[in-house]
Amino acid sequence: MALLVLMPDRDATDLVAALRNAQSDVDLRVWPECGDVADVKFAVSWNHPHGELLRFPNLEVVSSFGAAVDHFLDDPSYPAGVVTVRVVDPDLERDMAEYVLCAILAHRRHWTWYHDRKKEAQWKPRSYTRSGTVLVLGLGRLGVATARLLASMGMEVIGWSRASKELPGVRCIVGRAELHGALPYADVVVCMLPLTPDTAGILDAEVFARFRRGAYLVSVGRGRHLVESDLLDALADGRLSGACLDVFATEPLPSDHPFWDHPAITITPHVASLTNPASVAEQIADNYRRMSSGEELLNRVDLGRGY
Amino acid sequence: MALLVLMPDRDATDLVAALRNAQSDVDLRVWPECGDVADVKFAVSWNHPHGELLRFPNLEVVSSFGAAVDHFLDDPSYPAGVVTVRVVDPDLERDMAEYVLCAILAHRRHWTWYHDRKKEAQWKPRSYTRSGTVLVLGLGRLGVATARLLASMGMEVIGWSRASKELPGVRCIVGRAELHGALPYADVVVCMLPLTPDTAGILDAEVFARFRRGAYLVSVGRGRHLVESDLLDALADGRLSGACLDVFATEPLPSDHPFWDHPAITITPHVASLTNPASVAEQIADNYRRMSSGEELLNRVDLGRGY
Numbered sequence: 001m002a003l004l005v006l007m008p009d010r011d012a013t014d015l016v017a018a019l020r021n022a023q024s025d026v027d028l029r030v031w032p033e034c035g036d037v038a039d040v041k042f043a044v045s046w047n048h049p050h051g052e053l054l055r056f057p058n059l060e061v062v063s064s065f066g067a068a069v070d071h072f073l074d075d076p077s078y079p080a081g082v083v084t085v086r087v088v089d090p091d092l093e094r095d096m097a098e099y100v101l102c103a104i105l106a107h108r109r110h111w112t113w114y115h116d117r118k119k120e121a122q123w124k125p126r127s128y129t130r131s132g133t134v135l136v137l138g139l140g141r142l143g144v145a146t147a148r149l150l151a152s153m154g155m156e157v158i159g160w161s162r163a164s165k166e167l168p169g170v171r172c173i174v175g176r177a178e179l180h181g182a183l184p185y186a187d188v189v190v191c192m193l194p195l196t197p198d199t200a201g202i203l204d205a206e207v208f209a210r211f212r213r214g215a216y217l218v219s220v221g222r223g224r225h226l227v228e229s230d231l232l233d234a235l236a237d238g239r240l241s242g243a244c245l246d247v248f249a250t251e252p253l254p255s256d257h258p259f260w261d262h263p264a265i266t267i268t269p270h271v272a273s274l275t276n277p278a279s280v281a282e283q284i285a286d287n288y289r290r291m292s293s294g295e296e297l298l299n300r301v302d303l304g305r306g307y
Numbered sequence: 308m309a310l311l312v313l314m315p316d317r318d319a320t321d322l323v324a325a326l327r328n329a330q331s332d333v334d335l336r337v338w339p340e341c342g343d344v345a346d347v348k349f350a351v352s353w354n355h356p357h358g359e360l361l362r363f364p365n366l367e368v369v370s371s372f373g374a375a376v377d378h379f380l381d382d383p384s385y386p387a388g389v390v391t392v393r394v395v396d397p398d399l400e401r402d403m404a405e406y407v408l409c410a411i412l413a414h415r416r417h418w419t420w421y422h423d424r425k426k427e428a429q430w431k432p433r434s435y436t437r438s439g440t441v442l443v444l445g446l447g448r449l450g451v452a453t454a455r456l457l458a459s460m461g462m463e464v465i466g467w468s469r470a471s472k473e474l475p476g477v478r479c480i481v482g483r484a485e486l487h488g489a490l491p492y493a494d495v496v497v498c499m500l501p502l503t504p505d506t507a508g509i510l511d512a513e514v515f516a517r518f519r520r521g522a523y524l525v526s527v528g529r530g531r532h533l534v535e536s537d538l539l540d541a542l543a544d545g546r547l548s549g550a551c552l553d554v555f556a557t558e559p560l561p562s563d564h565p566f567w568d569h570p571a572i573t574i575t576p577h578v579a580s581l582t583n584p585a586s587v588a589e590q591i592a593d594n595y596r597r598m599s600s601g602e603e604l605l606n607r608v609d610l611g612r613g614y
Binding site: 091094095098099101102105106109111112114115116117118119121122123124125126127128130149152153154251252253255256257260261266267268269270271274276 | 398401402405406408409412413416418419421422423424425426428430431432433434435437456459460461558559560562563564567568573574575576577578581583
């Protein structure tokens with residue numbers, strides 16, 4: 001019985017060390033060195049090559065190395081019979097909230113603009129804006145943590161979610177009509193929605209037309225929330241002053257994509273919150289033990305619902 | 308009787324509008340259009356040309372357009388007989404604290420590094436560090452506001468000041484020995500000291516030698532706290548991983564200065580906290596009225612003490 005680590009685009013060194021630390025006797029294989037494929041019953045996967053999981057005839061459990069499971073949903077040959085779980089790094093909410101705060105402060109304080117001036121040895125003080133209402137789209141765990149942090153900073157925060165919520169310091173709204181009513185008041189709009197048929201393409205021309213003129217977009221949910229050509233149009237006509245994007249419909253973002261060259265777009269390569277191997281190795285080892293002893297697994301995912 | 312606005316390197320438009328709003332009947336002159344110099348009894352100054360204040364024989368009050376008065380101390384021909392005041396923008400503490408937070412988060416999250424990768428259309432995820440102890444040097448009003456904000460973010464904060472302080476969530480220390488003891492524990496050191504004979508040149512090779520290896524420096528007090536060549540040496544040998552500097556011994560920073568080209572140094576042009584004209588126009592108008600009616604002025608500065 002073996003545990004396979006299958007993360008082609010990440011360095012697995014830290015995870016392997018943390019798993020050995022959490023459970024020293026596990027038979028650990030690191031893709032592509034899989035040994036006898038019949039041994040593998042548990043796989044930790046992140047962006048595995050489509051079809052690859054079918055090579056393991058005795059695979060019982062697949063664990064995402066993160067909260068996201070899009071990479072499983074995207075694989076048309078994802079094995080139907082396996083139990084799917086994920087890991088929940090308790091610090092991811094904090095990381096996400098800090099990323100959003102960093103994006104907002106760096107925008108207000110012209111951080112990358114000064115970086116460009118530095119290359120020209122140009123001393124060019126600019127004023128900055130203080131006030132600001134932030135509209136957070138999506139009040140899941142990450143959205144709640146972010147709304148709370150921004151409110152604790154003294155910002156006015158509006159939170160939009162499908163089901164009604166109550167959060168101290170946050171004005172919570174629901175439904176399309178209330179969203180449309182709130183958009184003109186937001187200096188910053190942060191998209192932290194889950195990706196569902198209702199939310200795919202939600203950041204489109206119709207929604208941008210309701211933004212306050214010169215508002216700023218921070219997109220950290222999923223790339224497919226955004227209609228990319230509509231963003232370019234909204235930037236071109238000044239409706240939006242800029243955007244900070246961490247997620248994209250196609251990742252890695254293709255090198256010929258127009259976002260790369262756009263001066264008002266900040267791009268980070270899906271790093272707003274990254275699972276820390278040391279934080280989650282114990283959860284993976286625990287689920288491996290549970291599988292071995294026939295117990296219920298933790299953090300199971302229903303791929304039919306998408307989360 | 309006239310009020311002169313004397314700010315050669317700033318756009319005075321917003322201040323003039325705010326002053327007219329605060330006191331519509333004031334005889335307002337905007338340098339270099341001073342009219343009859345004998346009329347000017349009150350000057351609002353920021354970086355005035357040395358000697359310029361001597362042109363006004365009836366000058367009674369000079370107000371700094373900010374909390375700093377270095378630009379007065381630097382002028383050997385600053386008129387001895389005037390009353391010197393400054394303005395206190397109540398939001399400057401908040402601005403400073405947010406700048407320092409922005410500098411720390413942008414450093415941790417590789418913000419300018421990703422900006423450079425964007426220009427190359429390069430998708431290069433990097434991990435980030437979560438934990439971190441921040442040592443704040445100087446617990447004046449700005450230092451206290453900053454230490455409080457960082458502590459509220461969950462960071463471990465140590466605060467160093469001349470006189471003993473108590474701040475919830477901040478470990479307060481005093482004296483050189485305690486500073487030396489704390490330096491090896493700090494991932495980030497923030498200099499927010501006043502400039503005095505005791506603190507000039509405090510950021511030198513001896514202090515850098517006690518930094519934790521790879522620590523980050525944020526310097527927002529005064530440029531002369533820093534021994535510039537010692538910083539370059541400490542960066543070269545890896546003692547410091549980088550520095551974010553907002554203040555410099557000579558401002559504007561000369562275009563041939565080695566800091567501009569240094570990849571590990573972030574430079575902003577003294578913008579960590581900028582007086583907002585709308586926030587302080589009422590204070591200036593109030594002191595102008597007080598001068599006119601012979602009352603005690605507010606926010607007087609003792610230039611002998613330097614603050």
